Amino acid sequence: MREIALTVTVNGDRLSRTVEARRTLADFLRDDLSLTGTHLGCEHGVCGACTVLLDGDAVRSCLMFAVQADGAEVTTIEGLSERNGELTPIQAAFQAEHGLQCGFCTPGFVVSAHAFLEEHPNPSDEEIRDALSGNLCRCTGYQGIIAAVKRAAENGRSS
C-alpha cells in the first residue's frame, strides 16, 4: 500500500510522518499518535464522536484521510483540555449540568460545542440544538448537553 509523507500540527506539535494513503485521520490520531480521546462511533460520518478541529473548523476525522490534513492544524479533545486538573469552562459546564453519562460521545460534543461557541457566543436555544444535531448521544437524552452549552455561553458572556 502506498505511503505518503505528511506534515501536520497536532495540538500545537508539528509532526512529520509517513502514512498509508488510505489511513483515516481518526486512525492516525488514535493509533499513530495515541490521542485516543477522539472516538469512533460509526466511521461513516454521522455520530460525531470523532469530531476534531481542522484549522479551527469542526470536522469528522473518520471521513478524512490523514494525508488530507497535510499542512493543517489539527486540535483534538486533548488539545482543548488543560493538563493541570482544571476543566475548561465548556467542560465544567458539562459536569455541572450532568451533560454526560457513559462519556463515549462526550469528546465529540465538547469539540463541537467549542467550535460553535467560538462563532456564536450568544446562541439561542434553537441554534444550540441545531448546532449539536450533528452529534449523537444515547445516554442523556441531550437534556444536560443542551443545558451545558447554554451555561457555557452564559458564563462566556459574563466573563
Add this chain to the structure above:
Amino acid sequence: MTAGRFMGQAIARSEDPRLLTGRGRFIADVVVPGASDAAFLRSEVARGRITGLDVEAARSAPGVRAVYTAADLNPLVHQTSLSGMPDAPFPPKYCLAQDDVRYVGDPIAIVIAENRYLAEDAVELIELDIDVQDPVIDVDAARDGKGDLVHPEIGTNTPQVIPLFGDPDLEQAFADAADVVRDTIVMHRYVQVPMECRGIIADWDPYGEALTVWSATQSVHEVQAFLAGLLGINSNKIRVLQPDVGGGFGQKMMIGRDEWAVVLAATVFGRPVRWIEDRRENLTAASHARDERMDLAMALNGDGTVVAIRGEMIENIGAYQTMGSSGMGAFVAPFLTNAYKIPKVGFASEAVYTNTCGKAPYRGPFLIYAVGIEQLMDTAARQIGMDPLELRRRNVIRAEDLPYTLPSLQCFDAITPAETLEQAASMIDYDGFRDKQAAARDQGRYLGIGISLCVEPSAIAVGALGTEAAVVRMDYSGKVTVLLGSSSTGMSVVTTMRQVVAEHLGCAPDDVTVIQGDTAATPYSAGTGGSRSAVLCGNAVAQATIELRSKLTEIAADALEAAVEDLEVDDGRVFVRGTATKGMTFAELGQLAYVGHDLLGPGTTPGLEATHRYKAPPFTFSNACHICTGEVDVDTGLVRILRYVVSEDCGRMINPKVVEGQIFGGVVQGLGGVLYEHMVYDDDGNPLTSTFVDYLLPTAAEVPTIEVGHVESPGPNPLGVKGMGEGGAIASPAAVVNAVADALAPLGVTVSGSPLGPKQILDMIAAADGHFESTSS
C-alpha cells in the same frame, strides 16, 4: 423525604473530568502489547448452505497471522449453557457458522492480522459459496409449523411457548362485561445502539493456562463464568477487566458468538487478539430488540371499571437470542395489569425464531406489559366515551389499596401511581391542554396528549441477580476504598456509591475510591443492568459501611477510653459526643488499626474492613407517570413533541441529577423508538438500515425539554431506594403513541403501536380517508 448530607444531593459526578478531557479508556483504547486485530467474514444471505469455504488466499495475504473457521474453533467449544437454564436449546454449542448460515451477519470466519485494515483486506479474499435458501422471515409463517426451520436440530421455530393460563372465570368476565375493548399492539424492531460498539481483547497464557480478557461488558463476572464454561477451564484462571464502556442498554449483558470466537482464537493463536466491532456489524449482527406484538382484550363494566384483561404475545427473537430477552413472556405475565386494579387476568406467549439478527435485552425488555395496556386504556377511553385521564383515575391503584396483591400474586407495597398521575396531569395542565387542543382543531391543527403509567419491576433480583456484595476498606491513612462487582456503563455508580459511603461513614465523598469492573478485585456480581444498582449495590455498600463504622468506633472507643455509644463520626473524625476536641482522625485510627495494633484492646480485631452481601427481594417496585403533548402535521406526517413531563417515584434518591439523567435517556430512547428508529428487513432477510444514515437516532434538534417531578416514598429496604434505570424507556413509548393517536382521532385514524414515522402516519391518514369515503358512499 429529607435529603441527607450527601444522599439526595446533586453532587457532581467524579467520573466526568477524565471523560470530558479525552482521558477515558474504552476498549478500543486499551493497549495490550503484541495484540493482533480481528475481522469477521459474515454471511450476506439470511439462510443457506455453505458449499464452499476457501481461506487459503486470506491466510497468505499481507499482514495476516491466522484465519480460523468453524472447523478450527467449533470443536473447542466446551459448554455454552447459562446458569439457571442448563437445558435450554440456546445459546448454540458453536461459535462460527458450520454448514449453513442463519441470518445476515452470521459469523463464518475470523481473520487475525497485524491491523484492522489488513484483516479486512484479507476477509475480502475468502472464497465463500452459499446455496441460498428461502429464509424464514415472517413470524406467522415461522410459527405455523409447516414451513422451514431456522434451527433444524431444535425441531421447532417456537422454542418457548406459554399456553393461555389465568383466571378460570376469565371468559365469563368478558361475556358479562358492558364493554369489551380489543387491540393488537405492535412494537416494531429497534435496537439498543450503544454509542460504543462491542469489543473484546483476549490474552491467553499457555504456560499458566490462564486467560485475561478486557471486555466492553455490563458484567465482568458473567463474562468470566461464561468463558470458564466455553473453554472448560476453572473460573479462577480467568480475569475479566472492564474498561470504560460507552453504553450497553442490555446489549452488553452477554457476549455473543463472535466474541466467543475471538477468545477461542486467542487460545489457539497463543498471542493476544483484539476485536473492535464496527457500526455496521453492531446494527446488523450484534443484537436487536422489541419486535413483538400482543393481542389484548379488556373487559369493563358500565362505569369504566376494568374487570379483566387478556394478553397474547408473540415475540420475534431472531436466530440467536441471548438469555434475558428470549421468551420474555414469563416476565410480562405477572405485570400485565401494570398500575391498575384488574382482578382477572389471562396470558399466553410464544417466542419465535426467524432468520434475522437475534434478540438481546434492551432497557425494559419486558416493557410490552406497560406499552400494551397503556395504549389499550386510551383505546378503551375512546370506545366508551370517557377521557383517558378519568378512566385511569377510576382504575389506578391508590395508597389506600396498599399492600395490593396482583392476580399474579406479586405484591405492591410501596408505590404511588395515583400520586404520580395527578402530579403529571397538574404539571402539564391537562385540562388547559384540552382547551388548547379544541381551539387548535378549529384551526385545522392536530394536537394530542398521551398518558402512560408504569410500575417498574426494578432491582431484578432472581437467581444469580439476587445479591450484590461490597467490600469497604479503610487503609492505614484513613482513606476508603470500595470494591464493588458492578460494571457501570455510564450509570454514575462511582459517584452515587461514594455518596452512600460518605453519608453512612461520616467523611467526604472525595475520601472514597470505588473500584469496579475487575473480577480479580471485586466480589461476585451479576453486573450492571435490570435497574439493580441503587437497590442491590446501594444497600450492600451502606451495610458494609455501617459495619466498617462499627469497627472504627470500637477501635476509637479503646483509644479514647469512651463508650462506643458516646462516639460520633463526622468529617473524617471519631469524637466523643459533646466534646469535639476529644477525638481521633480516620488517619490516626488507620495507623492504630494496621500499625499500632498492639495498643488495641483485648478482643478488638486489627484492620478496618467490612464485607456485606445484600440479598434483595425478587423485585423492588418503582413507578412513574409520563404525559406528553404533540402535534401531527397531517400534510407531512411529521410528529413534533410539544411538552414531555414525567412524575416518578424511585424512593429515596441518592442523587437527583443521576435519577433525572436515567429518566431523560430512557424517555428519548422510547420516543426515538416510536418516531424515528426502525430496523427494517426486506423479504429476503436483508437488513436495510445498516448505517446511521438509514437507522435514525433522535438528535438534540428533535427532543423536547423533559420536565421531571418527584414523588418520594421509601422503598422497602434499609436505604429506602428503588430502581429507576428502565422506567423512562418502559413508560415513554405508550405516551408518545397515545399522543399521536389522540391527535389523529378526529380523522378516524386508529393507531395500534409503532413505528410512527411520517410514512406510517400518512398511510394511516390515507387509509382512514378511504374508510370514510367508502363508508359514506
